[in-house]
Amino acid sequence: MLNKLLTRVFILVVFLVLAACTPGNTKNTKENPNLDLIEVLEQANFAYENNDLVTSEKNYEILIKELPEEAEYWFRLGNIYVRTNRPQAAMNLYREAVLRDPQFAKAWYNMSIVQLKQTAFSLNEMLIYTDKQDPLYSKAATMLEQIKSIVE
Numbered sequence: 001m002l003n004k005l006l007t008r009v010f011i012l013v014v015f016l017v018l019a020a021c022t023p024g025n026t027k028n029t030k031e032n033p034n035l036d037l038i039e040v041l042e043q044a045n046f047a048y049e050n051n052d053l054v055t056s057e058k059n060y061e062i063l064i065k066e067l068p069e070e071a072e073y074w075f076r077l078g079n080i081y082v083r084t085n086r087p088q089a090a091m092n093l094y095r096e097a098v099l100r101d102p103q104f105a106k107a108w109y110n111m112s113i114v115q116l117k118q119t120a121f122s123l124n125e126m127l128i129y130t131d132k133q134d135p136l137y138s139k140a141a142t143m144l145e146q147i148k149s150i151v152e
Contacts, residue, residue: 037066044076053080064096071101078110087114113151120147 044059046052060077067073078093094111098104123144130137 037063040066044073048076048080053084056080057084069100071097071104071107074100075104075107075110078107082110082114087118090114116147116151120144120151123147 040059040062044056044063047054047056047059057077057080060073060080063070063073064077074093074097078090078097081087081090081093091111091114094107094114097107098111101107123140126140127137127144130140
């Protein structure tokens with residue numbers, strides 16, 4: 001009988017110790033599980049609007065991980081990547097945005113501008129390394145000027 005009582009007391013003590021060591025939910029996440037994401041969104045938007053690209057990038061990465069269906073977050077992160085000279089990564093993010101919202105005109109437009117700039121870069125490199133007598137040289141020069149007139 002004493003052994004049963006000691007065993008129960010021991011189990012109760014172990015349970016209480018484990019319960020005390022387990023991190024509890026914060027008041028905010030119990031009452032409103034989205035409160036933290038709302039704060040992240042507010043911080044992301046504020047940082048984005050104030051050109052704090054490091055903070056906004058970090059927060060939009062959290063948002064697309066937690067709320068991947070939101071096209072706007074992919075779009076904003078794509079814009080950040082353009083501003084930080086990561087065009088290929090930006091292209092991937094714009095594609096994700098239009099997959100989630102095929103009518104997202106800004107994402108289509110920005111993706112097109114990045115593609116045009118990448119094309120202009122390739123054409124410019126071509127003109128550096130290609131002989132001016134090559135028939136494609138003049139075509140590339142013309143195309144480059146046309147692209148520049150669009151994106152600048």
